[in-house]
Amino acid sequence: MPERLYSVDEANALLPQVQPVLERIRQTEAVIAKDSGLAAVREKASQNGGGTPTVKTLAASRQLQKDLAQIAEWGIILRDPSIGLIDFLHERKGKTVCLCWKLGEPRVEWWHPIETGIAGRTHL
Numbered sequence: 656m657p658e659r660l661y662s663v664d665e666a667n668a669l670l671p672q673v674q675p676v677l678e679r680i681r682q683t684e685a686v687i688a689k690d691s692g693l694a695a696v697r698e699k700a701s702q703n704g705g706g707t708p709t710v711k712t713l714a715a716s717r718q719l720q721k722d723l724a725q726i727a728e729w730g731i732i733l734r735d736p737s738i739g740l741i742d743f744l745h746e747r748k749g750k751t752v753c754l755c756w757k758l759g760e761p762r763v764e765w766w767h768p769i770e771t772g773i774a775g776r777t778h779l
Contacts, residue, residue, distance in 0.1 A: 659730030660744050660745060661730075666743040666745070670762065677736070679722055681737060681738075683718050686715040734773070735757075738757050740757040741757070742754065753768075754779075764779055765778060
């Protein structure tokens with residue numbers, strides 16, 4: 656898939672669609688992590704026919720795959736699902752940079768060079 660470059664306005668316009676997907680990713684990862692905490696018990700139980708993942712975990716895994724595919728389809732880079740941190744590729748002064756946004760922020764207001772990550776976050 657070719658790189659998608661977003662303007663600030665395009666990134667902000669997509670946020671109402673992106674936000675619920677990121678919230679769902681965060682929730683489904685929590686469900687999967689909680690269930691995988693029982694992995695050792697399940698491994699031992701598998702000898703007795705009880706080792707298959709729960710229906711809830713399977714459903715969460717399918718939803719997570721669907722949501723991650725949607726993020727990729729939009730051309731968005733998911734940096735940290737636990738806080739809903741994403742980057743939109745953007746052209747700034749002839750260079751490709753990242754517009755940086757995370758859940759809870761009202762709009763895209765930050766950017767950083769690709770190589771610095773969030774540590775290089777600068778206000779637009």
